[in-house]
Amino acid sequence: MPRATFFNLPEDKRALILRVAMEEFAAHPFPRASVNRIVKRAGIAKGSFYQYFENKKDLLLYVLQIIGEEKRAYLRPVLERAGQEDFFTLLRQLYIAGIRFAQERPLYVQIGRQLLASRNSPIYPEALARGMAIAHEIFERMIQEAIRRGEVREDLDVRLMAFLVASLNNLVVEYYTEHVASEYDERLLKVADQFIEFLRRGIGTDRQKHP
Amino acid sequence: MPRATFFNLPEDKRALILRVAMEEFAAHPFPRASVNRIVKRAGIAKGSFYQYFENKKDLLLYVLQIIGEEKRAYLRPVLERAGQEDFFTLLRQLYIAGIRFAQERPLYVQIGRQLLASRNSPIYPEALARGMAIAHEIFERMIQEAIRRGEVREDLDVRLMAFLVASLNNLVVEYYTEHVASEYDERLLKVADQFIEFLRRGIGTDRQKHP
């Protein structure tokens, strides 16, 4: 957590520092992200930086906390509809919301990529593993509920399905932003639908297969 | 390419240097992989290193070339059966061979991960992009052939299918080695079959769906 001094800063200065920091963590993996560059680009002295943050890790964890809160807030309306929609419809809405979130905040996508890249660095478990585990649990619960309702086949390994669903979620974003367009347009729905259709055929029960 | 001096080295010394280098590239992303550590662990002088290799990048590209050749040789027998087997059977054999290759050479898997992580580094296009494109082409050709034979639905986007098949290939390896076992055992076939079954239902024609 940043020190009190940071929160006493004028709003715009705080925002500038955060923006510069996010750009740095988006452009470089954690060990190569440079405090020197951040202070230079933010126009503050090196000493000031260490009045605001304990160290580089402190800053990264704070940035990730902000991103996490924003993403949860973004997906909350969708997740609150659980129970009212069938599994695949809910999943489709989650995928679409995920893509839009990614497109509206390309910096966050890059930061996530850089972090995923540092799977071997000691920073990884502290930074991302917990968040990933939470997402995984959510998908597992959704799948178990869907099996109970007869929307998903019960002869498959739930963990493997959760793994597949979570992975495809990332792949949708990757495919769309890298192979189709970097902006949000009507093709987004088509891509998401094709992925959902794969899933419906792959793990859905027979009555789900031809909607 | 390494300099001639490197190839004049006694076999065991050359092998030692390569092994140490692979361990280094497996443990750290390229920019943090340290020539200093490599020479120390290999017991050679820094100057000698630069008699053997132009620079750090030269060494990495050589390591990747070796890995690529080994993998091609490993998959060749399977790919030569193309035309004799149907699409999904061939794919299943490719997936299984891929898992076994990954398990027999865990170092290579780590090196690949570290590289994939450096997607933003200038080393990436030189090092991996070409190899990935080749794999992608192979899958696209296999899919087109399968469509011609009526084994795969023709109403889907071929590029998206190739993307999916390639991605699932990586996911199979990841899931099995991280969630099931680090050793080869009978569960390997089950995991591969679940992924293949998922694909068969998702992109196969109706006559493929219930084999």
Added chain:
DNA sequence: GTAAAATATGACCGACAGGTCATATGACCA
């Protein structure tokens, strides 16, 4: 035995890293 060619060596270079700290600045209060 000797000259030439190939190979081995590690001190050294400049660049940059994260982090520290003595000191300067300026706002607030008595």
Added chain:
DNA sequence: TGGTCATATGACCTGTCGGTCATATTTTAC
């Protein structure tokens, strides 16, 4: 006005990096 306390500053510390180079040693050729 003088004193106190939060904040700002950048020179400086130690460490590591990729890469160089003058020099020493070994191998080869005659």
